[in-house]
Amino acid sequence: MLTAGFIILLSFITVNNAYHIYPISEKGLTIELGNHISLENHYSVLSLQQFLQQLFIPGFIELVPAYCSITVYYDPLLVITKIPESIKGISEWMKNYLLAELNNWQPQQHISVVKNIIEIPVCYDDEYGLDLHEMAQYHQTSKEEIIHTHTSNLYHVFMMGFSPGFPYMGILPDSIATPRKNQPRLKVPAGSVGIAGNQTGIYPSESPGGWNIIGRTPLKLFDKEKATPFLLNTGDKVKFIPISKEQFEQLV
Structure with a gap:
């Protein structure tokens, strides 16, 4: 695995400064910037x-970026101390607070993002590429061509979920x-590399799943014992490197 720092300087063709705010719970508000997967939308998310x-957000817990949105999580018990008695709803007050602050947000025409290129070794042997044959039939091509295409591109980590360490990439x-x-x-x-729609991802642990499995990596994507438990993070770039079954077994 090779990790290398680099800088992306992206010029937006269209800067997305339209947004919609709505509560997802009593502890979170989502700011939505679009409704489809694209690098332009995601870099708008990173800009936001x-x-x-840089803000002081009352009761702030964390920010969770996704494909086209970012969710602000907060502690309502801390927020309530800031609310005038005339206002009854915590989420409504927080929404108005964020709306007022967002009036000062000027989406950058250029955004510099320092992220990592992470090389992920993957064995595409039939033992691990459980759906390669079926995918080759679906696309009327060969397994080798699917592997070649999958390993020829650099993928952007749009967000993390549905289990700890699972990267949604495209x-x-x-x-x-x-x-x-x-x-x-x-x-x-665990370690299975899959495809669903125009996304690719890696299962960090054994779990149910409906993605098409094309290979497996020997790397651990999530290790709770480490100070930095996640191998990948939102905004990283991933390059898949094909390895043999023998190399896979040596790296496990």
Whole structure:
């Protein structure tokens, strides 16, 4: 695995400064900046994240960026001490607070993002590429061509979820973008590399899942014993490196 720092200087063709705010719970408000997966939308999210990190947000807990949105989590018991008695709803007060602050947000025409390129070794052997044959039939191509395409691109980590350390990455070329499986597996092995739509991801632990499995990495994406438990983070760039079964077994 190779980790290298680099700088992206992205010029937005269209700066997205339209947003919609809504509560997702009594402890969180989501600021939505779009409704489709694109680098432009996500870099707007990162620009907004940089702005919010500079604010003093009452009761602030954390910011969670996603594809086209960012969620602000806060402690309502701390927020309530800031609210006048005339205002009854905590989430409504927080929404108005953020709306007022967002009037000062000037989305950057250029945004500098220092992130990592992470090389992920993957074994695409039939033992680990459980759905490669089916995918090759779907796209009327060969398994080798799918592997070549998957390893020829640099992928952007848009967000983390649904389990600790699971990276949602893209954007896949149409030639290997594949719908989710109709029947999800009850157990997908840890380290499995999958494809769903125009996204690719890695299962950090054994879990149910409906992504098309094309290989497996020997790396641990989540280790709670480490000071930095996550191998990947939002905004990172990932390059998949094909390895043999023998190399995989040596790295496990």
